[in-house]
Amino acid sequence: MNAPRMLFVYNPHAGKATIRGHLLDIIDIFTKAGYEVTAYPTQSQGDGEKRVRDRADDYSIVVCSGGDGTLDEVVSGMMNSEFKVPIGYVPAGSTNDYAKSLKIPSVMTKAAQIVVNGNDFLSDVGTMNDKYFVYCAAFGIFTDVSYSTDQSLKNALGHAAYILQSVKELQDIKTYHMKITYGNGTVLEDEFIYGMVTNSIQVGGIQNITGKNVKLDDGEFEVTLVRKPKSLIDLPNLVGALLDSKILSSNDLINIKLRNITFESDIPVAWTRDGEYGGEHTKVVINNLPRAVTIKVP
Template structure:
Protein backbone atom coordinates (compact mmCIF):
# COMPACT_ATOMS: atom_id res chain seq x y z
CA UNK A 1 0.00 0.00 0.00
CA UNK A 2 1.30 3.45 -0.92
CA UNK A 3 2.21 5.85 1.81
CA UNK A 4 0.23 9.10 1.77
CA UNK A 5 1.92 12.52 1.54
CA UNK A 6 0.38 15.98 1.83
CA UNK A 7 2.38 18.58 -0.11
CA UNK A 8 1.67 22.12 1.16
CA UNK A 9 2.95 24.88 -1.14
CA UNK A 10 3.30 28.61 -0.57
CA UNK A 11 3.36 29.74 -4.23
CA UNK A 12 4.58 33.28 -3.47
CA UNK A 13 7.81 32.41 -1.64
CA UNK A 14 11.10 32.89 -3.42
CA UNK A 15 9.77 34.48 -6.61
CA UNK A 16 7.36 31.59 -7.09
CA UNK A 17 10.12 29.32 -8.39
CA UNK A 18 8.24 26.21 -7.19
CA UNK A 19 5.95 26.51 -10.22
CA UNK A 20 8.72 25.68 -12.67
CA UNK A 21 9.70 22.54 -10.76
CA UNK A 22 6.34 21.25 -9.57
CA UNK A 23 5.97 18.37 -12.05
CA UNK A 24 9.49 17.11 -11.35
CA UNK A 25 9.00 17.37 -7.60
CA UNK A 26 5.74 15.42 -7.73
CA UNK A 27 7.48 12.78 -9.86
CA UNK A 28 10.20 12.42 -7.20
CA UNK A 29 7.59 11.98 -4.47
CA UNK A 30 5.62 9.39 -6.43
CA UNK A 31 8.75 7.42 -7.31
CA UNK A 32 9.57 7.35 -3.57
CA UNK A 33 6.33 5.40 -3.04
CA UNK A 34 4.02 8.18 -1.92
CA UNK A 35 0.46 8.90 -3.01
CA UNK A 36 0.54 12.71 -3.14
CA UNK A 37 -2.12 15.29 -2.38
CA UNK A 38 -1.30 18.97 -3.04
CA UNK A 39 -2.59 22.01 -1.17
CA UNK A 40 -1.80 25.58 -2.27
CA UNK A 41 -1.89 27.96 0.70
CA UNK A 42 -4.61 30.59 0.40
CA UNK A 43 -3.68 32.98 3.21
CA UNK A 44 -1.50 33.36 6.27
CA UNK A 45 -2.13 30.55 8.74
CA UNK A 46 -3.54 28.22 6.09
CA UNK A 47 -0.61 25.78 6.37
CA UNK A 48 -1.24 25.51 10.12
CA UNK A 49 -4.94 24.88 9.57
CA UNK A 50 -4.31 22.20 6.95
CA UNK A 51 -1.74 20.46 9.12
CA UNK A 52 -4.08 20.29 12.11
CA UNK A 53 -7.01 19.06 10.04
CA UNK A 54 -5.16 16.68 7.72
CA UNK A 55 -2.18 15.20 9.63
CA UNK A 56 -4.05 12.09 10.75
CA UNK A 57 -4.83 11.22 7.11
CA UNK A 58 -1.20 11.26 5.93
CA UNK A 59 2.10 9.55 6.66
CA UNK A 60 4.18 12.64 5.91
CA UNK A 61 3.65 16.36 5.35
CA UNK A 62 6.06 18.17 3.06
CA UNK A 63 5.99 21.93 2.70
CA UNK A 64 7.63 24.31 0.25
CA UNK A 65 8.05 27.99 1.04
CA UNK A 66 10.13 30.14 3.35
CA UNK A 67 10.90 29.48 7.00
CA UNK A 68 7.53 31.08 7.82
CA UNK A 69 5.74 28.33 5.88
CA UNK A 70 7.70 25.68 7.74
CA UNK A 71 6.84 27.45 10.99
CA UNK A 72 3.12 27.22 10.17
CA UNK A 73 3.34 23.47 9.52
CA UNK A 74 5.35 22.91 12.70
CA UNK A 75 2.90 25.06 14.70
CA UNK A 76 0.04 22.92 13.46
CA UNK A 77 1.86 19.67 14.18
CA UNK A 78 2.80 20.76 17.70
CA UNK A 79 -0.88 21.21 18.60
CA UNK A 80 -1.30 17.45 18.19
CA UNK A 81 -0.47 14.78 20.74
CA UNK A 82 3.10 13.48 20.29
CA UNK A 83 1.86 10.07 19.14
CA UNK A 84 -0.16 11.71 16.34
CA UNK A 85 2.61 13.91 14.95
CA UNK A 86 3.91 12.96 11.50
CA UNK A 87 7.37 13.45 9.93
CA UNK A 88 7.88 16.70 8.03
CA UNK A 89 9.77 17.32 4.81
CA UNK A 90 10.93 20.78 3.79
CA UNK A 91 11.72 22.17 0.35
CA UNK A 92 13.13 25.67 1.00
CA UNK A 93 11.95 28.38 -1.39
CA UNK A 94 12.22 31.58 0.63
CA UNK A 95 14.62 34.53 0.79
CA UNK A 96 16.78 33.33 3.68
CA UNK A 97 15.94 29.72 4.65
CA UNK A 98 17.95 29.83 7.88
CA UNK A 99 16.62 26.59 9.25
CA UNK A 100 16.95 24.67 5.99
CA UNK A 101 20.59 25.76 5.84
CA UNK A 102 21.14 24.67 9.45
CA UNK A 103 19.76 21.22 8.65
CA UNK A 104 21.94 20.95 5.57
CA UNK A 105 18.96 20.81 3.19
CA UNK A 106 20.09 21.49 -0.36
CA UNK A 107 19.07 24.85 -1.88
CA UNK A 108 18.42 23.09 -5.18
CA UNK A 109 14.70 22.37 -5.13
CA UNK A 110 14.90 18.96 -6.79
CA UNK A 111 17.64 17.80 -4.44
CA UNK A 112 15.60 19.15 -1.52
CA UNK A 113 12.59 17.21 -2.81
CA UNK A 114 14.64 14.01 -2.72
CA UNK A 115 15.59 14.79 0.87
CA UNK A 116 11.97 15.56 1.82
CA UNK A 117 10.93 11.95 1.11
CA UNK A 118 14.04 10.43 2.65
CA UNK A 119 13.82 7.76 5.35
CA UNK A 120 16.55 9.60 7.27
CA UNK A 121 14.58 11.43 9.96
CA UNK A 122 16.12 13.90 12.40
CA UNK A 123 14.42 14.38 15.76
CA UNK A 124 14.55 18.16 16.15
CA UNK A 125 14.02 20.43 19.15
CA UNK A 126 11.01 22.76 18.90
CA UNK A 127 10.48 25.93 20.94
CA UNK A 128 7.41 26.59 23.04
CA UNK A 129 6.52 30.27 23.25
CA UNK A 130 3.67 30.70 25.76
CA UNK A 131 0.90 28.76 23.99
CA UNK A 132 2.57 29.07 20.56
CA UNK A 133 5.62 27.38 19.03
CA UNK A 134 8.60 28.20 16.81
CA UNK A 135 11.18 26.27 14.84
CA UNK A 136 14.40 28.23 15.08
CA UNK A 137 14.07 31.79 16.43
CA UNK A 138 11.95 33.91 18.75
CA UNK A 139 13.10 37.52 18.86
CA UNK A 140 12.23 41.07 19.94
CA UNK A 141 13.67 44.52 19.38
CA UNK A 142 15.44 46.28 16.55
CA UNK A 143 15.09 44.67 13.10
CA UNK A 144 12.55 42.07 14.27
CA UNK A 145 9.71 43.93 12.56
CA UNK A 146 11.67 43.91 9.31
CA UNK A 147 10.76 40.42 8.12
CA UNK A 148 7.03 40.68 8.64
CA UNK A 149 6.81 44.38 7.71
CA UNK A 150 8.56 43.81 4.39
CA UNK A 151 6.21 42.90 1.56
CA UNK A 152 6.60 39.51 -0.09
CA UNK A 153 7.06 41.21 -3.46
CA UNK A 154 9.98 43.28 -2.13
CA UNK A 155 11.54 40.17 -0.56
CA UNK A 156 11.25 38.34 -3.87
CA UNK A 157 12.84 41.17 -5.86
CA UNK A 158 15.63 42.21 -3.52
CA UNK A 159 16.26 39.21 -1.24
CA UNK A 160 18.56 40.19 1.66
CA UNK A 161 18.65 43.79 0.43
CA UNK A 162 14.96 44.12 1.32
CA UNK A 163 15.73 43.41 4.98
CA UNK A 164 18.59 45.90 4.99
CA UNK A 165 16.44 48.63 3.41
CA UNK A 166 13.62 48.16 5.91
CA UNK A 167 16.04 47.75 8.82
CA UNK A 168 17.87 50.97 8.05
CA UNK A 169 14.64 52.88 8.65
CA UNK A 170 14.64 51.73 12.28
CA UNK A 171 18.13 53.04 13.02
CA UNK A 172 16.84 56.60 13.26
CA UNK A 173 15.23 55.88 16.60
CA UNK A 174 16.38 52.70 18.31
CA UNK A 175 13.60 51.34 20.56
CA UNK A 176 14.55 49.70 23.85
CA UNK A 177 12.73 47.51 26.35
CA UNK A 178 13.37 47.26 30.07
CA UNK A 179 12.88 43.61 30.98
CA UNK A 180 13.42 41.09 33.73
CA UNK A 181 14.93 37.86 32.42
CA UNK A 182 14.91 34.64 34.46
CA UNK A 183 16.79 31.45 33.61
CA UNK A 184 18.48 28.62 35.49
CA UNK A 185 18.07 30.37 38.85
CA UNK A 186 19.51 33.63 37.51
CA UNK A 187 17.63 36.94 37.32
CA UNK A 188 18.75 39.77 35.04
CA UNK A 189 17.10 43.21 34.92
CA UNK A 190 18.31 45.43 32.11
CA UNK A 191 17.36 47.54 29.08
CA UNK A 192 17.64 45.77 25.73
CA UNK A 193 17.46 46.82 22.10
CA UNK A 194 17.42 43.24 20.82
CA UNK A 195 17.00 39.70 22.04
CA UNK A 196 16.77 36.32 20.39
CA UNK A 197 16.30 32.73 21.47
CA UNK A 198 17.59 30.51 18.69
CA UNK A 199 17.94 26.92 17.56
CA UNK A 200 19.78 27.62 14.32
CA UNK A 201 23.26 28.21 12.94
CA UNK A 202 22.22 31.45 11.23
CA UNK A 203 19.58 34.17 11.56
CA UNK A 204 18.54 36.43 8.69
CA UNK A 205 20.96 34.59 6.45
CA UNK A 206 23.95 35.73 8.50
CA UNK A 207 26.19 33.19 10.21
CA UNK A 208 28.45 33.88 13.17
CA UNK A 209 25.92 35.96 15.12
CA UNK A 210 25.06 33.02 17.38
CA UNK A 211 27.87 31.89 19.67
CA UNK A 212 28.47 28.58 21.39
CA UNK A 213 28.26 24.92 20.43
CA UNK A 214 25.02 24.76 18.43
CA UNK A 215 23.04 21.53 18.35
CA UNK A 216 19.54 21.32 16.90
CA UNK A 217 18.45 18.52 19.26
CA UNK A 218 20.58 19.16 22.35
CA UNK A 219 17.70 20.36 24.54
CA UNK A 220 18.95 23.94 24.89
CA UNK A 221 18.56 27.24 23.08
CA UNK A 222 21.24 29.81 22.36
CA UNK A 223 20.19 33.17 23.87
CA UNK A 224 21.58 36.55 22.77
CA UNK A 225 20.49 39.76 24.52
CA UNK A 226 21.91 43.13 23.47
CA UNK A 227 21.90 46.00 25.95
CA UNK A 228 20.94 49.57 25.09
CA UNK A 229 24.11 51.48 24.07
CA UNK A 230 24.58 54.82 25.84
CA UNK A 231 27.27 56.22 23.57
CA UNK A 232 28.99 55.57 20.21
CA UNK A 233 31.75 53.54 21.88
CA UNK A 234 29.25 51.05 23.27
CA UNK A 235 27.44 50.89 19.93
CA UNK A 236 30.72 50.12 18.15
CA UNK A 237 31.44 47.40 20.70
CA UNK A 238 28.06 45.80 19.97
CA UNK A 239 28.68 45.95 16.22
CA UNK A 240 32.12 44.43 16.76
CA UNK A 241 30.64 41.54 18.69
CA UNK A 242 27.86 40.93 16.18
CA UNK A 243 30.31 40.85 13.27
CA UNK A 244 32.76 38.57 15.10
CA UNK A 245 35.56 41.14 15.40
CA UNK A 246 35.19 41.22 19.20
CA UNK A 247 34.94 37.76 20.83
CA UNK A 248 33.18 38.96 23.99
CA UNK A 249 31.35 42.07 25.18
CA UNK A 250 29.82 43.39 28.39
CA UNK A 251 27.07 44.85 26.19
CA UNK A 252 25.81 41.39 25.21
CA UNK A 253 24.42 38.56 27.31
CA UNK A 254 25.08 35.26 25.57
CA UNK A 255 24.22 31.89 27.12
CA UNK A 256 22.42 28.57 26.64
CA UNK A 257 19.29 27.44 28.47
CA UNK A 258 16.30 25.14 28.11
CA UNK A 259 13.82 27.49 29.83
CA UNK A 260 13.65 31.28 30.03
CA UNK A 261 11.09 33.86 31.13
CA UNK A 262 10.80 37.53 30.11
CA UNK A 263 8.72 40.07 32.03
CA UNK A 264 8.20 43.74 31.15
CA UNK A 265 5.90 46.58 32.22
CA UNK A 266 4.99 47.32 28.60
CA UNK A 267 3.90 45.02 25.80
CA UNK A 268 6.84 43.94 23.66
CA UNK A 269 6.31 42.84 20.03
CA UNK A 270 7.92 39.49 19.17
CA UNK A 271 8.62 37.57 16.00
CA UNK A 272 8.53 33.79 15.68
CA UNK A 273 10.54 32.44 12.73
CA UNK A 274 10.27 35.85 11.06
CA UNK A 275 6.50 36.17 11.43
CA UNK A 276 4.66 38.41 13.89
CA UNK A 277 4.23 36.56 17.17
CA UNK A 278 2.13 39.10 19.04
CA UNK A 279 2.90 41.67 21.75
CA UNK A 280 3.40 40.38 25.29
CA UNK A 281 4.25 41.61 28.79
CA UNK A 282 5.17 38.10 29.91
CA UNK A 283 6.79 35.39 27.80
CA UNK A 284 7.89 31.90 28.79
CA UNK A 285 10.01 29.94 26.34
CA UNK A 286 10.97 26.29 26.73
CA UNK A 287 12.80 23.75 24.60
CA UNK A 288 10.86 20.61 23.72
CA UNK A 289 13.72 18.27 22.95
CA UNK A 290 13.40 16.04 19.86
CA UNK A 291 9.72 16.97 19.53
CA UNK A 292 9.37 16.56 15.74
CA UNK A 293 10.96 14.44 13.04
CA UNK A 294 12.25 16.26 9.96
CA UNK A 295 13.55 14.51 6.86
CA UNK A 296 17.25 15.13 6.19
CA UNK A 297 19.82 13.73 3.77
Protein backbone atom coordinates in the same frame (compact mmCIF):
# COMPACT_ATOMS: atom_id res chain seq x y z
CA MET B 1 -0.51 -2.95 -1.49
CA ASN B 2 -1.54 0.71 -1.28
CA ALA B 3 1.06 3.42 -1.87
CA PRO B 4 2.02 5.49 1.22
CA ARG B 5 0.26 8.85 1.26
CA MET B 6 2.05 12.20 1.38
CA LEU B 7 0.49 15.56 2.25
CA PHE B 8 2.44 18.28 0.41
CA VAL B 9 1.67 21.77 1.75
CA TYR B 10 3.25 24.64 -0.15
CA ASN B 11 3.14 28.43 -0.10
CA PRO B 12 2.82 29.58 -3.74
CA HIS B 13 3.92 33.12 -2.84
CA ALA B 14 7.02 32.40 -0.69
CA GLY B 15 10.33 33.95 -1.66
CA LYS B 16 10.21 34.90 -5.32
CA ALA B 17 7.34 32.44 -5.94
CA THR B 18 10.13 30.04 -6.91
CA ILE B 19 8.05 26.91 -6.49
CA ARG B 20 5.86 27.72 -9.47
CA GLY B 21 8.63 26.72 -11.85
CA HIS B 22 9.51 23.54 -9.94
CA LEU B 23 6.20 22.19 -8.65
CA LEU B 24 5.72 19.47 -11.26
CA ASP B 25 9.32 18.27 -10.94
CA ILE B 26 9.00 18.08 -7.15
CA ILE B 27 5.75 16.13 -7.29
CA ASP B 28 7.29 13.84 -9.92
CA ILE B 29 10.18 13.05 -7.54
CA PHE B 30 7.72 12.21 -4.77
CA THR B 31 5.56 10.08 -7.07
CA LYS B 32 8.53 8.15 -8.48
CA ALA B 33 9.53 7.38 -4.87
CA GLY B 34 6.22 5.56 -4.49
CA TYR B 35 4.07 8.18 -2.75
CA GLU B 36 0.48 9.08 -3.49
CA VAL B 37 0.74 12.87 -3.23
CA THR B 38 -1.96 15.28 -2.07
CA ALA B 39 -0.78 18.80 -2.96
CA TYR B 40 -2.27 21.72 -1.05
CA PRO B 41 -1.42 25.39 -1.79
CA THR B 42 -1.91 27.54 1.32
CA GLN B 43 -4.57 30.22 0.91
CA SER B 44 -3.85 32.54 3.83
CA GLN B 45 -1.72 32.91 6.95
CA GLY B 46 -2.36 30.05 9.36
CA ASP B 47 -3.89 27.87 6.65
CA GLY B 48 -0.94 25.46 6.59
CA GLU B 49 -1.17 24.85 10.33
CA LYS B 50 -4.88 24.07 10.11
CA ARG B 51 -4.45 21.73 7.13
CA VAL B 52 -1.75 19.70 8.89
CA ARG B 53 -3.53 19.67 12.25
CA ASP B 54 -6.80 18.43 10.71
CA ARG B 55 -5.29 15.98 8.21
CA ALA B 56 -6.48 12.38 7.94
CA ASP B 57 -4.52 9.82 9.94
CA ASP B 58 -3.38 7.80 6.89
CA TYR B 59 -0.64 10.17 5.71
CA SER B 60 2.79 8.67 6.41
CA ILE B 61 4.68 11.95 5.83
CA VAL B 62 3.92 15.68 5.62
CA VAL B 63 6.08 17.83 3.35
CA CYS B 64 6.11 21.61 3.16
CA SER B 65 7.61 24.11 0.76
CA GLY B 66 7.90 27.81 1.50
CA GLY B 67 9.88 30.00 3.85
CA ASP B 68 10.60 29.50 7.54
CA GLY B 69 7.11 30.85 8.31
CA THR B 70 5.54 28.02 6.29
CA LEU B 71 7.68 25.48 8.12
CA ASP B 72 6.56 27.06 11.40
CA GLU B 73 2.92 26.55 10.44
CA VAL B 74 3.46 22.91 9.46
CA VAL B 75 5.43 22.11 12.63
CA SER B 76 2.78 23.86 14.74
CA GLY B 77 0.07 21.85 13.01
CA MET B 78 2.01 18.65 13.65
CA MET B 79 2.53 19.49 17.32
CA ASN B 80 -1.19 20.23 17.71
CA SER B 81 -2.29 17.04 15.94
CA GLU B 82 -3.13 13.73 17.57
CA PHE B 83 -0.55 11.75 15.59
CA LYS B 84 3.01 12.60 14.58
CA VAL B 85 4.76 11.69 11.33
CA PRO B 86 8.05 12.89 9.79
CA ILE B 87 8.19 16.30 8.10
CA GLY B 88 9.99 16.98 4.84
CA TYR B 89 11.07 20.51 3.92
CA VAL B 90 11.69 22.01 0.48
CA PRO B 91 12.87 25.57 1.25
CA ALA B 92 11.56 28.39 -0.96
CA GLY B 93 11.76 31.53 1.21
CA SER B 94 13.95 34.62 1.30
CA THR B 95 16.53 33.44 3.84
CA ASN B 96 15.66 29.82 4.76
CA ASP B 97 17.56 30.03 8.05
CA TYR B 98 16.44 26.73 9.48
CA ALA B 99 16.95 24.77 6.25
CA LYS B 100 20.56 25.98 6.09
CA SER B 101 21.06 25.00 9.72
CA LEU B 102 19.92 21.48 8.79
CA LYS B 103 22.09 21.50 5.63
CA ILE B 104 19.02 21.04 3.43
CA PRO B 105 19.96 22.14 -0.12
CA SER B 106 18.51 25.37 -1.53
CA VAL B 107 18.04 23.71 -4.95
CA MET B 108 14.44 22.61 -4.69
CA THR B 109 14.71 19.32 -6.60
CA LYS B 110 17.71 18.31 -4.47
CA ALA B 111 15.74 19.13 -1.32
CA ALA B 112 12.89 16.99 -2.65
CA GLN B 113 15.33 14.09 -3.05
CA ILE B 114 16.32 14.53 0.62
CA VAL B 115 12.64 14.21 1.57
CA VAL B 116 12.38 10.75 0.01
CA ASN B 117 15.94 9.48 0.56
CA GLY B 118 17.15 11.38 3.63
CA ASN B 119 17.55 10.56 7.30
CA ASP B 120 15.27 11.24 10.25
CA PHE B 121 16.43 14.02 12.59
CA LEU B 122 14.70 14.63 15.91
CA SER B 123 14.72 18.40 16.36
CA ASP B 124 13.91 20.47 19.41
CA VAL B 125 10.84 22.71 19.21
CA GLY B 126 10.13 25.84 21.24
CA THR B 127 6.99 27.17 22.88
CA MET B 128 6.41 30.91 23.21
CA ASN B 129 3.47 31.28 25.57
CA ASP B 130 0.77 29.19 23.84
CA LYS B 131 2.42 29.07 20.40
CA TYR B 132 5.12 26.84 18.92
CA PHE B 133 8.23 28.03 17.12
CA VAL B 134 10.92 26.15 15.23
CA TYR B 135 14.09 28.20 15.44
CA CYS B 136 13.74 31.82 16.63
CA ALA B 137 11.70 34.04 18.95
CA ALA B 138 12.95 37.61 19.15
CA PHE B 139 12.24 41.23 20.03
CA GLY B 140 13.94 44.53 19.35
CA ILE B 141 15.83 46.43 16.73
CA PHE B 142 16.21 43.75 14.05
CA THR B 143 12.99 41.97 15.02
CA ASP B 144 10.82 44.48 13.18
CA VAL B 145 12.78 43.87 9.99
CA SER B 146 11.12 40.65 8.89
CA TYR B 147 7.49 41.66 9.24
CA SER B 148 7.91 45.36 8.43
CA THR B 149 9.76 44.64 5.18
CA ASP B 150 7.22 44.71 2.36
CA GLN B 151 6.53 41.27 0.85
CA SER B 152 7.16 42.52 -2.68
CA LEU B 153 10.51 43.93 -1.53
CA LYS B 154 11.37 40.58 0.07
CA ASN B 155 10.49 38.81 -3.17
CA ALA B 156 12.51 41.20 -5.32
CA LEU B 157 15.62 41.52 -3.17
CA GLY B 158 15.65 38.48 -0.89
CA HIS B 159 18.24 38.76 1.87
CA ALA B 160 19.20 42.27 0.75
CA ALA B 161 15.72 43.46 1.77
CA TYR B 162 16.43 42.56 5.40
CA ILE B 163 19.73 44.41 5.36
CA LEU B 164 18.22 47.54 3.79
CA GLN B 165 15.45 47.63 6.37
CA SER B 166 17.94 47.15 9.21
CA VAL B 167 20.12 50.03 8.08
CA LYS B 168 17.09 52.30 7.86
CA GLU B 169 16.04 51.47 11.40
CA LEU B 170 19.45 52.07 13.00
CA GLN B 171 18.71 55.78 12.88
CA ASP B 172 16.07 55.41 15.57
CA ILE B 173 17.01 52.75 18.11
CA LYS B 174 14.21 51.80 20.52
CA THR B 175 15.04 50.38 23.93
CA TYR B 176 13.03 47.86 25.93
CA HIS B 177 13.09 47.59 29.71
CA MET B 178 13.00 43.87 30.44
CA LYS B 179 13.03 41.71 33.53
CA ILE B 180 14.46 38.36 32.43
CA THR B 181 14.31 35.24 34.60
CA TYR B 182 16.07 31.97 33.72
CA GLY B 183 17.80 28.92 35.19
CA ASN B 184 17.21 28.46 38.91
CA GLY B 185 15.74 31.93 39.36
CA THR B 186 18.54 34.11 38.01
CA VAL B 187 17.13 37.58 37.28
CA LEU B 188 18.54 40.08 34.82
CA GLU B 189 16.87 43.50 34.58
CA ASP B 190 18.10 46.18 32.19
CA GLU B 191 17.48 48.22 29.05
CA PHE B 192 17.86 46.12 25.89
CA ILE B 193 17.76 46.93 22.19
CA TYR B 194 17.53 43.32 21.03
CA GLY B 195 16.98 39.80 22.24
CA MET B 196 16.61 36.44 20.54
CA VAL B 197 16.04 32.87 21.67
CA THR B 198 17.25 30.54 18.94
CA ASN B 199 17.70 26.96 17.85
CA SER B 200 19.53 27.66 14.61
CA ILE B 201 23.01 28.27 13.23
CA GLN B 202 21.88 31.40 11.41
CA VAL B 203 19.19 34.09 11.71
CA GLY B 204 18.20 36.63 9.08
CA GLY B 205 20.63 35.05 6.65
CA ILE B 206 23.61 35.76 8.93
CA GLN B 207 25.57 32.65 9.89
CA ASN B 208 27.07 32.04 13.34
CA ILE B 209 25.15 34.95 14.88
CA THR B 210 23.53 32.65 17.45
CA GLY B 211 26.68 31.48 19.24
CA LYS B 212 29.15 28.62 19.31
CA ASN B 213 28.63 24.85 19.29
CA VAL B 214 24.98 25.12 18.33
CA LYS B 215 23.10 21.83 18.27
CA LEU B 216 19.47 21.59 17.24
CA ASP B 217 18.69 18.51 19.35
CA ASP B 218 20.39 19.22 22.69
CA GLY B 219 17.32 20.45 24.58
CA GLU B 220 18.77 23.94 24.97
CA PHE B 221 18.32 27.31 23.29
CA GLU B 222 21.01 29.86 22.53
CA VAL B 223 19.95 33.23 23.95
CA THR B 224 21.48 36.47 22.72
CA LEU B 225 20.73 39.72 24.55
CA VAL B 226 22.00 43.15 23.53
CA ARG B 227 21.97 45.89 26.14
CA LYS B 228 21.43 49.51 25.19
CA PRO B 229 24.88 50.91 24.26
CA LYS B 230 26.06 53.77 26.44
CA SER B 231 26.65 55.91 23.35
CA LEU B 232 26.38 55.61 19.58
CA ILE B 233 30.17 55.38 19.51
CA ASP B 234 29.85 51.92 21.12
CA LEU B 235 27.36 50.72 18.51
CA PRO B 236 29.78 49.62 15.75
CA ASN B 237 31.78 47.48 18.20
CA LEU B 238 28.55 46.02 19.58
CA VAL B 239 27.26 45.10 16.12
CA GLY B 240 30.69 43.69 15.26
CA ALA B 241 30.69 41.52 18.38
CA LEU B 242 27.19 40.30 17.53
CA LEU B 243 28.28 39.32 14.02
CA ASP B 244 31.61 37.78 15.01
CA SER B 245 32.45 37.31 18.69
CA LYS B 246 35.84 35.82 17.77
CA ILE B 247 37.06 39.20 16.57
CA LEU B 248 35.29 41.67 18.84
CA SER B 249 33.70 41.57 22.28
CA SER B 250 31.32 43.84 24.13
CA ASN B 251 30.11 44.07 27.72
CA ASP B 252 26.69 44.90 26.29
CA LEU B 253 26.38 41.51 24.57
CA ILE B 254 25.12 38.56 26.64
CA ASN B 255 25.08 34.93 25.43
CA ILE B 256 23.44 32.14 27.46
CA LYS B 257 22.48 28.50 26.81
CA LEU B 258 19.32 27.36 28.59
CA ARG B 259 16.09 25.37 28.40
CA ASN B 260 13.57 27.95 29.57
CA ILE B 261 13.40 31.73 30.04
CA THR B 262 10.80 34.37 30.92
CA PHE B 263 10.68 37.97 29.69
CA GLU B 264 8.56 40.61 31.45
CA SER B 265 8.01 44.24 30.46
CA ASP B 266 5.84 47.10 31.70
CA ILE B 267 4.50 47.85 28.24
CA PRO B 268 3.61 45.49 25.36
CA VAL B 269 6.63 44.55 23.24
CA ALA B 270 6.40 43.27 19.67
CA TRP B 271 7.93 39.84 19.07
CA THR B 272 8.61 37.72 16.02
CA ARG B 273 8.25 33.96 15.84
CA ASP B 274 10.26 32.27 13.09
CA GLY B 275 10.52 35.55 11.21
CA GLU B 276 6.79 36.32 11.29
CA TYR B 277 4.87 38.71 13.52
CA GLY B 278 4.31 37.06 16.89
CA GLY B 279 2.13 39.69 18.59
CA GLU B 280 2.75 42.17 21.40
CA HIS B 281 3.28 40.86 24.92
CA THR B 282 4.09 42.06 28.42
CA LYS B 283 5.11 38.54 29.43
CA VAL B 284 6.70 35.85 27.28
CA VAL B 285 7.47 32.39 28.65
CA ILE B 286 9.70 30.28 26.41
CA ASN B 287 10.35 26.56 26.88
CA ASN B 288 12.34 23.98 24.93
CA LEU B 289 10.65 20.70 23.98
CA PRO B 290 13.59 18.36 23.31
CA ARG B 291 13.59 16.25 20.14
CA ALA B 292 9.89 16.88 19.62
CA VAL B 293 9.55 16.67 15.85
CA THR B 294 11.11 14.50 13.12
CA ILE B 295 12.51 16.28 10.05
CA LYS B 296 14.09 14.73 6.96
CA VAL B 297 17.73 15.82 6.55
CA PRO B 298 20.71 14.80 4.36
